[in-house]
Amino acid sequence: MSKLNGKIAVVTGGSSGIGLAAAKRFVEEGAYVFIVGRRQSELDRAKTEIGKNVTAVQADVANLDDLDRLYGRIRDEKGAVDIVVASAGFVERVSTQDATPAHFDKTFGINARGVYFTVQKALPLMRKGGSVVLVSSGLHLKGLPEHGTYAATKAAMRSFARTWAMELKDRGIRVNTLSPGAIDTPIIDGQFKTREEADGARAFFSSITPLGRIGRPEEMASAILFLASDDSSYSTGIDLVADGGITQV
Numbered sequence: 001m002s003k004l005n006g007k008i009a010v011v012t013g014g015s016s017g018i019g020l021a022a023a024k025r026f027v028e029e030g031a032y033v034f035i036v037g038r039r040q041s042e043l044d045r046a047k048t049e050i051g052k053n054v055t056a057v058q059a060d061v062a063n064l065d066d067l068d069r070l071y072g073r074i075r076d077e078k079g080a081v082d083i084v085v086a087s088a089g090f091v092e093r094v095s096t097q098d099a100t101p102a103h104f105d106k107t108f109g110i111n112a113r114g115v116y117f118t119v120q121k122a123l124p125l126m127r128k129g130g131s132v133v134l135v136s137s138g139l140h141l142k143g144l145p146e147h148g149t150y151a152a153t154k155a156a157m158r159s160f161a162r163t164w165a166m167e168l169k170d171r172g173i174r175v176n177t178l179s180p181g182a183i184d185t186p187i188i189d190g191q192f193k194t195r196e197e198a199d200g201a202r203a204f205f206s207s208i209t210p211l212g213r214i215g216r217p218e219e220m221a222s223a224i225l226f227l228a229s230d231d232s233s234y235s236t237g238i239d240l241v242a243d244g245g246i247t248q249v
């Protein structure tokens with residue numbers, strides 16, 4: 001049986017990696033999905049890959065006008081939102097000693113402020129039975145060098161989920177986070193100068209993960225589907241960890 005029949009979903013970062021895998025899965029389960037990202041080329045490619053019941057909206061989650069345009073379009077075309085997945089995210093490796101204010105503002109602007117307003121601006125359209133899924137990171141539980149601002153934004157998401165779970169419970173809307181471990185997506189390549197270095201990081205994360213490998217975007221899509229659908233009807237404010245055990249054992 002389809003788990004998301006008739007549901008309208010927004011997936012920021014739906015043009016790549018974890019967001020794209022979730023968007024695909026949602027459509028397979030009967031949802032109509034709006035995918036959001038900045039690069040039109042990636043949106044076009046993702047739209048073709050998803051194939052049906054998808055609209056690609058070029059928008060920067062750090063730009064409030066873009067978010068207003070996104071939800072204005074959804075309101076005009078569909079009239080409501082049932083599911084918001086905030087997967088758009090950004091990592092720039094830098095030690096605290098070398099971090100600039102521009103680095104700090106960009107990381108918080110996309111990963112924390114962007115998520116906050118992605119959800120705030122969806123609320124007028126959200127229906128009873130809705131679900132918000134914030135893609136955090138297992139790094140919010142760890143102290144990985146050169147990831148200080150990134151980890152802090154992911155901890156902020158964990159906190160948002162707690163507040164929103166309480167604020168939205170009487171509207172029948174649940175809010176949860178997902179904390180992935182290292183997952184094989186382009187975000188890893190973006191942190192290194194060469195493919196070899198990125199593959200070195202993949203090998204390193206595999207070696208320190210109890211299950212002995214990094215995760216696949218499709219595995220995160222299964223976890224996101226659980227949180228987005230009625231399968232998790234008794235869960236709100238939780239952090240679902242899907243990380244091969246790296247933060248848990």
Ligand code: NAP
Pocket residue numbers: 012013014015016017018019036037038039040042059060061062086087088089090110114135136137138179180181182183184185186187188
């Ligand atoms: P990815 O493949 O690089 O996807 C990131 C997506 O976010 C892309 O679609 C990107 O599109 C979009 N995006 C980035 N900045 C944006 C902005 N300002 N406005 C709108 N869209 C934006 O990486 P991923 O691994 O799937 O990451 C998805 C989420 O999972 C992120 O929040 C990340 O922090 C989290 N996560 C990933 C891992 C991992 O190991 N992969 C682990 C833990 C948590 P554009 O660049 O075209 O905008």
